[in-house]
Amino acid sequence: xxxxxxxxxxxTIWLVSFSAIYGLHGVLCQFDWSGLSGPFGMLWGRLxxxxxxxxxxxxxxxxxxxxxxxRFGGPPGFMRSTTLTLAIVALVAAAWTMxxxxxxxxxx
Amino acid sequence: xxxxxxxxxxxxxxxEALRLHRKLTPIWSAxxxxxxxxxxxxxxxxGGIFLAAATLFFVxxxxxxMLIRAQLATPGSAFMGxxxxxxxxxxxxxxxxxxxxxPFFEALAVxxxxxxxxxxxxxxxxxxxxxxxVYIFGGSAVILAMLLGLSPDGGxxxxxxxxxxxxxxxxxxxxxxxxxxxxxxxxxxxxIEVVVxxxxxxxxxxxxxxxxxxxxxxxxxxxxxxxxxxxxxxxxLLLELERAFGLPFFQADNGGDPLLxxxxxxxxxxxxxxxxxxxxxxxxxxxxxxxxxxxxxxYGWVVAAAVSLAVLSFGLWVHxxxxxxxxxxxxxxFSAASTLVAVPTAIMIFSWIGxxxxxxxxxxxxxxxxxxxxxxxxxxxxxGVMLALVPxxxxxxxxxxxxxxxxxxxxxxxxxxMVAAIYYFQPVIIGRTRFFKIxxxxxWITVPAFHVxxxxxxxVGLMGMRRRIxxxxxxxxxxxxxxxxxxxxxxxxxGFALVILDVVVNALVAPRSRRNPWKAFxxxxxxxxxxxxxxxxxxxxxxxxxxxEMDPGLPVSIARGEGLLADTSRNRRxxxxxxxxxxxPAQVAILPGNSWLPFTLAVVTSTSFLAPLVGAYMLAVAATxxxxxxxxxxxxxxxxxxxxxxxDVGHGLRLPTAWEVPDPPGWWGLLMLLLADSVxxxxxxxxxxxxxxxxxxxxxxxxxxxxxxxxxLALVGAAALVAGPRLAARAVLRQGRAWGGIGLAGLGxxxxxxxxxxxxxxxxxxxxxxxDATLWVLAGFVLLHTTIAVxxxxxxxxxxxxxxxxxxRVGEARIVQLWADYTALTSLVALGAAWLPGAFP
Numbered sequence: 001x002x003x004x005x006x007x008x009x010x011x012t013i014w015l016v017s018f019s020a021i022y023g024l025h026g027v028l029c030q031f032d033w034s035g036l037s038g039p040f041g042m043l044w045g046r047l048x049x050x051x052x053x054x055x056x057x058x059x060x061x062x063x064x065x066x067x068x069x070x071r072f073g074g075p076p077g078f079m080r081s082t083t084l085t086l087a088i089v090a091l092v093a094a095a096w097t098m099x100x101x102x103x104x105x106x107x108x
Numbered sequence: 109x110x111x112x113x114x115x116x117x118x119x120x121x122x123x124e125a126l127r128l129h130r131k132l133t134p135i136w137s138a139x140x141x142x143x144x145x146x147x148x149x150x151x152x153x154x155g156g157i158f159l160a161a162a163t164l165f166f167v168x169x170x171x172x173x174m175l176i177r178a179q180l181a182t183p184g185s186a187f188m189g190x191x192x193x194x195x196x197x198x199x200x201x202x203x204x205x206x207x208x209x210x211p212f213f214e215a216l217a218v219x220x221x222x223x224x225x226x227x228x229x230x231x232x233x234x235x236x237x238x239x240x241x242v243y244i245f246g247g248s249a250v251i252l253a254m255l256l257g258l259s260p261d262g263g264x265x266x267x268x269x270x271x272x273x274x275x276x277x278x279x280x281x282x283x284x285x286x287x288x289x290x291x292x293x294x295x296x297x298x299x300i301e302v303v304v305x306x307x308x309x310x311x312x313x314x315x316x317x318x319x320x321x322x323x324x325x326x327x328x329x330x331x332x333x334x335x336x337x338x339x340x341x342x343x344x345l346l347l348e349l350e351r352a353f354g355l356p357f358f359q360a361d362n363g364g365d366p367l368l369x370x371x372x373x374x375x376x377x378x379x380x381x382x383x384x385x386x387x388x389x390x391x392x393x394x395x396x397x398x399x400x401x402x403x404x405x406x407y408g409w410v411v412a413a414a415v416s417l418a419v420l421s422f423g424l425w426v427h428x429x430x431x432x433x434x435x436x437x438x439x440x441x442f443s444a445a446s447t448l449v450a451v452p453t454a455i456m457i458f459s460w461i462g463x464x465x466x467x468x469x470x471x472x473x474x475x476x477x478x479x480x481x482x483x484x485x486x487x488x489x490x491x492g493v494m495l496a497l498v499p500x501x502x503x504x505x506x507x508x509x510x511x512x513x514x515x516x517x518x519x520x521x522x523x524x525x526m527v528a529a530i531y532y533f534q535p536v537i538i539g540r541t542r543f544f545k546i547x548x549x550x551x552w553i554t555v556p557a558f559h560v561x562x563x564x565x566x567x568v569g570l571m572g573m574r575r576r577i578x579x580x581x582x583x584x585x586x587x588x589x590x591x592x593x594x595x596x597x598x599x600x601x602x603g604f605a606l607v608i609l610d611v612v613v614n615a616l617v618a619p620r621s622r623r624n625p626w627k628a629f630x631x632x633x634x635x636x637x638x639x640x641x642x643x644x645x646x647x648x649x650x651x652x653x654x655x656x657e658m659d660p661g662l663p664v665s666i667a668r669g670e671g672l673l674a675d676t677s678r679n680r681r682x683x684x685x686x687x688x689x690x691x692x693p694a695q696v697a698i699l700p701g702n703s704w705l706p707f708t709l710a711v712v713t714s715t716s717f718l719a720p721l722v723g724a725y726m727l728a729v730a731a732t733x734x735x736x737x738x739x740x741x742x743x744x745x746x747x748x749x750x751x752x753x754x755x756d757v758g759h760g761l762r763l764p765t766a767w768e769v770p771d772p773p774g775w776w777g778l779l780m781l782l783l784a785d786s787v788x789x790x791x792x793x794x795x796x797x798x799x800x801x802x803x804x805x806x807x808x809x810x811x812x813x814x815x816x817x818x819x820x821l822a823l824v825g826a827a828a829l830v831a832g833p834r835l836a837a838r839a840v841l842r843q844g845r846a847w848g849g850i851g852l853a854g855l856g857x858x859x860x861x862x863x864x865x866x867x868x869x870x871x872x873x874x875x876x877x878x879x880d881a882t883l884w885v886l887a888g889f890v891l892l893h894t895t896i897a898v899x900x901x902x903x904x905x906x907x908x909x910x911x912x913x914x915x916x917r918v919g920e921a922r923i924v925q926l927w928a929d930y931t932a933l934t935s936l937v938a939l940g941a942a943w944l945p946g947a948f949p
Contacts, residue, residue, distance in 0.1 A: 003316065003689045004307070011419035018423050022441055023797070029435055030801045078317030078408060079689065085412040089452075096448055097423060100440035107435050 003079040006072075010063050010083070010090035014097075017056035021098055024052055029107035049101040056098060060091040125667035128645045131676040136228070136642035139702055147702040149233035150641050155219030156537070158240050162215050163608065165207035165247055172200035174601055177561075181594035183582040193578035194261035195280070199254050201264030205380070206288050207247045209522060210333075213387035214239075214298045216529060217326050219537060221302065223632035224320045226311025226650065228643040228683040229699055231304040231773050234706045234742065239297035241710030246290035249718050253283040260284040263576060265373050266347070268358040268366045273351045282351060282721050285344040290717040292337045292344075299333035300780040302326055304773055307688050311631060312649040312672055314691040319653075320630045321404055324411050325390025328418045329383055334780055336379035336422070338788035343372030346795070346885070352720070355874050355881035357795070363878035365803035367432060368795055374425035375791065382421040384518060386414060388525035389456055392478060395525075395532045396460050398628045399475040400467025403654065406459045413452035413459075420449045430501045439498050446496030453489060457482075473547045477528035480555040484520025488513060491566070506576075509569030512562045519558060527607055534614065535621035539638030543618035546610035554603030560596030564589045623663060629654035634663040646671030646758070647684045650691075672758045684757070685766060685773065696755060697766045697773055700746070709738045740903060746774075747920065749911045764916075772919035775926060782930050789889065789934050793941060796882050808879035811946035818866045819947075822939050825859025826932035828852050829897065833925035836904065840913045840921055850905045853928055857897040860935045864890035867942055886938045893931040900924045 028034040034045025064087040067073045074080045138144035138153055148154060175196050179187045188196065218236055222229050230236050253259050260280035262271040271281045306327040310319070347369060349355040356362035358369050397404045404410065426434060426442040460482075469475060491513040494500050504510060535541060568589045573580065580586055624633035631648060632639070634656060646669045652658045665671065672693065673682050685695035712734035719728035747767050754762035766772045800806060832853025836846040867887035874884040904924045907913055913921060 001688045007415065011416065015419055015422055018441065018445070022426075022438060025435070025438055025441075026798075026801055078315075082408055082412050082415075085409070086415055089412070089416045093420065093423075093445075093448060097441055097444040100437055100444060104437045104440050106437055108437075 003074055003083075006067065006074055006083045007079065007086060010060065010067070010087040011093070013059060013063055014056075014090040014093045017052075017059065017094060018097055021049065021052050021056065021101065025049060025101070025106075034106045043106065045106050046101075049106075053094075053098040053101050056094045057091070060087070060094045063087055064091055125645065125664075125669070128667070128669045128674060128676070129640065132642040132645060133640065135676065135679060135681060136640075138641075144702070146707050147704050149237040149700065149702065149706060151218050151222050151229050151233065151236065151643075152639060152641055154233070154236050154240050155215050155217075158211060158215030158218055158243070159537075161240075161244050161247070162208055162212035165203055165251075166212070167608070168251060169200055169203035169208055170601055170604060172196050172203065174598060176200060177594040177597040179578065180580075180590050182591065183580050183584070183587050185579055188578065190578040191261065194576075195254065195257070195259045197576060198261050198263055198284075199250075199259050202250065202260070202284065202288065204518075205264060205384075206291050207243075207250070209384045209518070210295055210380075211243055211247075211291075212526060213326075213329075213384070214295065214302075216391075216526070216533075217302055217387070218298070220533060220632055221305055221323065221326060222309070222643050223536065223635060223639050224323055224630060225306065225309060226314055226631045226644065226648045226655075227305070227309040228647070229681070230301050231309050231697070232301045232777055234700050234703060235297045235777075236301050237706035238710050238713075239294040239301070241707050242297070242713055243291055243294040245710060245714035246287050246294065246717065249714070249721075250283060250287040250291075253280070253287070253721075258283060265377065266369075267373075268347060268350075268369050271347065272358060273354075279721055282348065285348045285351075286717045286721060289341055289344045290714055292341050293713065293717075295333055296337055296781075296784055299330040299337075299784075300777050302330035303334070303780050304776045306330070308685050308694075308773060308776060309683060309697070310686050310691050311647055311655075312684060312686065312691060312693050314650050314686070316689055316691075317653070318650060318691065320632075321393040321407060321410060322390040325386050325393070325414055328414050329386045329390075331783075332379050332383050332386075332418050332421075334784040335787050336376045336383065338376075338784050339372050339791040340376035342788050342791045342795070343369055343376070346372075349881070349885070353875070355884065356876075356878050357799075357881055359878075360804050362876065363799065363803055363805045363808060364881075365799060365878075367429075367802065368798055370429050370432065371425070371798060372791060372795065374428045375422075378425045378428060379418075379421045381517065382417055385521050386418065388481075388522045388529075389414070391525045391529040391532075392460060392481065393456070394630075395474050395528055396478055397463050397467065398532075398626050399472060399478065400464050400469045401627075402463060402467030403629075404459065405462040405466060406455075407653070409455055410459050413455040416452040417449055417456075420445060420452070424449065427496055427501070430498055431505045436498075443496055443498050447493060450489065450493055457486065473542065473551065474528040474532040476548070476551045477524050477531070480551065481520060481524040481528070483555070484516055484524060484558065488516030488520050492517065504569065506574055507569040508565045508573045508575055511575050512565035512569055515562050515565070519562075524555070530607075530611060532626070533632075534611070535625055535637045536632055536635075536639050538615045539621055539636075540614050540618040541621040541625060542610075542614050544610060544613050546606055546613065550603050550606035550610060553606065554600055557596045557599035557603055561593045561600055562596075564593035564596065568593070624656070629657040631655055634666055636667070644671065645669055646674035672761065674758055675756065678755075693757065693761060693763055695766045695769050695772075696757060696763050703745075705738060705742045705745070709735065709742065712738055736899060740899075743903065744907075747907070747912045748917065751914055751916045753916075767919065768916045770918060770922055772923075775919060775923050778923055778926055782926070785930070786934070789938070792882075792885060792889065793937075796886070796941060799878050799882065803878060805877075806879070808877045811879075812867065812871055812883060812942060813946040814866075814870075814943035818863045819939070819943060821859050822863035822936060825856045825861075825863060826936050828856025829860060829928045829932040830856075832856055832901075833904075833921060833928045836908075837918055837921040837925060840908070840918050841915050843915060846908050846913070846921070847905070850901055850908070853924075854898060854901045857894045857901065857928070857931070860932070861891055861894040861898075863939055864888075864894065864935065867939070883942050886942045890935040890938050893935065897928055897931045900927055 028045045036044040038044040038047050067083055067087050138148035179185050179193055258279055266284055269275055306323050346357040350357050356364045358364045358366045393404055423445040427446045430439055568586050573586050621637040623637055645667050648666050648671045655662055681699040683697050684693055685697045687694050712731045715731035716728050752765055754764055757763050832849045835849030839846040864887040867883050871880050871883055874881045907920055
């Protein structure tokens with residue numbers, strides 16, 4: 001069962017991060033917090049969303065690193081290699097699907 | 109953990125195949141006649157009836173499609189009026205999506221999965237039979253409503269406010285909401301059965317890496333059903349509560365929001381597309397290598413791609429809502445995720461192309477349909493990428509371009525591979541080899557006609573024809589294209605009719621099939637054709653992914669009883685339960701025999717769903733009580749009053765029965781049910797948060813102030829509910845008295861129920877604002893779960909008194925403990941969500 005949980009973990013983390021950032025964006029826009037000026041001439045909304053994206057990417061990278069270790073990655077073989085493949089997929093997914101927070105208008 | 113038995117050693121029981129067949133057949137067979145049909149739970153019969161019912165619904169959906177094309181064939185057609193047309197297109201989508209597509213692959217899974225995995229039946233045969241009858245009753249009710257002119261007419265996704273009571277006052281939407289929800293209960297039952305079967309019911313030595321590729325696909329799909337359907341069930345419940353009792357979840361004037369329905373629907377609806385596609389892809393990955401006389405290229409990559417596709421598909425739901433005014437940044441998330449799913453899909457496609465490339469393909473009939481899939485699905489996938497791009501989507505939204513795209517994906521990506529699967533597995537299912545060659549004619553009629561039809565529909569969509577319009581004017585330039593599409597559709601329907609005719613004729617009069625006519629390497633071809641009721645005379649021991657290649661003599665040795673569990677002296681249905689990852693034998697499952705219970709439970713379940721349609725609320729209440737009674741009788745008939753100890757499974761291996769282990773299959777089944785339940789609960793919390801942040805007319809006029817007493821009662825109750833079953837289980841293990849723990853658990857559940865009931869009492873009007881309506885549903889969730897907990901605790905007490913529990917037989921206590929833990933946790937979260945805004949206004 002541990003193998004199944006390991007297999008499910010990376011993309012589940014992506015799904016949670018993705019949903020959380022979507023929800024965070026909704027909250028920022030609904031309560032007009034996105035337009036508040038922050039440091040470096042940036043809006044607070046942008047800073048918060050980019051920071052959340054960075055956290056999500058770092059989390060996925062850490063998951064990959066942890067799964068690479070023998071202690072948490074499980075014994076070598078099919079399940080381990082598939083889990084690592086999925087951890088890489090999840091890292092790419094986190095970088096790609098949340099990338100818009102850095103470039104698009106916030107609440108238009 | 110037990111080592112794998114060595115089959116090369118002399119075996120004490122070399123049973124002769126025929127003698128074993130004669131002994132196993134009466135143990136596993138159904139009763140004769142109609143009584144046998146209604147009481148069977150054997151996967152061969154249940155799967156066969158499932159398949160026949162799904163095919164019948166496909167024919168009904170197809171007839172509805174022909175009515176649509178007849179109407180649109182000419183401008184200004186008087187064939188149907190708008191009222192009838194709205195019902196017809198709504199029912200076409202509903203029947204095809206809910207009554208055909210999902211049940212059809214579930215039927216194939218029930219039929220084939222045990223043979224593929226090297227086990228004798230599904231994990232929960234009675235639940236499989238129950239799901240079948242609920243599906244048949246629910247589907248029949250929906251079709252009957254249509255014949256009476258009472259069907260829904262708001263489109264297969266039932267958007268409010270159109271489907272709200274104000275704009276759809278009849279019972280059509282209620283037929284949809286209650287009928288389809290009951291069918292989704294059936295789908296969830298089947299999914300639980302599939303997950304536990306794949307994870308635990310396999311041949312000895314069949315590790316996860318040695319599973320047939322279809323088992324991976326169907327496992328992934330079953331988990332998707334458990335995590336996607338609950339959002340839809342919740343949405344249906346909320347809409348029905350609004351329609352029947354005025355709880356304003358989707359009414360903007362009272363703090364609701366129609367967009368909440370769209371979110372809940374598409375949280376289910378988009379994964380649904382992949383729930384339909386992935387089983388077909390599993391069939392592709394199974395059939396194509398055999399037809400190409402090679403092995404699947406990149407097995408591990410395909411598994412990773414299927415998992416990726418499944419999870420990524422849960423991040424796409426908003427791409428059905430691009431035109432609803434959601435901010436551009438949010439649209440970009442879902443557009444990016446939508447483009448990303450093309451990558452794992454492409455990995456699968458390239459795996460199949462590579463398999464063809466390295467093999468020596470033969471062009472038998474299944475292969476023709478596979479080639480039809482390639483030609484069609486790739487086009488559907490590419491138009492999907494087009495629709496994933498927001499600017500294009502805005503132009504094409506709700507046009508016939510979308511209709512054409514979804515038919516390319518669903519017919520090309522699902523129906524064609526399923527036809528290939530029917531032809532490929534025909535020897536296993538009906539034991540006949542094809543004799544009449546109607547199928548080839550049918551293929552060359554159906555696939556070209558499909559492309560004529562839906563290429564035309566693409567074009568007319570790009571020219572601006574909107575979907576769901578009942579007619580159009582002559583001067584709009586769509587006349588010839590629509591006529592071509594309609595002619596193509598009728599030809600395609602003729603082709604599908606020929607496929608059904610071909611299968612039926614061959615089933616009736618074609619010669620018997622020899623074993624393994626395709627020379628495949630997997631276990632479903634190791635039995636006689638058709639697969640006997642008991643599946644395998646003895647449970648095979650496998651050493652690789654392709655057991656029949658490694659040991660061509662395996663079918664004979666299985667039939668002679670040289671595998672495991674060949675001893676029939678216990679005269680009961682036994683099969684092997686293995687460890688999840690490496691397939692090491694772990695337990696012996698004792699499967700239930702023929703019974704009226706699944707049929708009876710399906711009758712009361714369907715009555716509880718359908719009685720409110722005709723205003724028979726008391727009947728619905730009585731039926732709900734009936735569910736509890738039948739479920740308790742069902743559970744009571746399981747288990748044993750005596751310890752059996754380790755039993756001999758052959759080759760010197762001795763294992764406990766599943767009644768004498770701490771993690772019986774029932775515990776796993778409940779775990780899967782709780783996964784689905786937790787998604788429903790999470791969707792409810794999402795809906796609450798969505799209304800809070802997005803819906804107009806918030807905050808509500810006032811908040812619920814819980815005070816201190818009710819939160820304290822809930823905390824104490826949850827603690828008692830968690831501690832009680834543990835104390836009871838410990839007492840059973842030590843042969844002490846379990847009453848104290850059971851009593852504590854019961855009091856804990858009642859305390860939690862009391863805290864939840866206070867929410868209803870303090871906010872007596874749930875119809876004023878969506879906030880109050882949500883509080884009622886949150887408290888109702890807690891009350892439902894605590895009520896079930898009380899029933900389970902009472903049942904556990906009765907089982908202890910009756911002697912069904914012992915230090916060896918503690919599994920039932922652990923099942924109750926799992927439910928109690930879940931109830932305590934979710935109740936605290938639900939009540940916390942209800943109370944926090946008022947506690948800290």
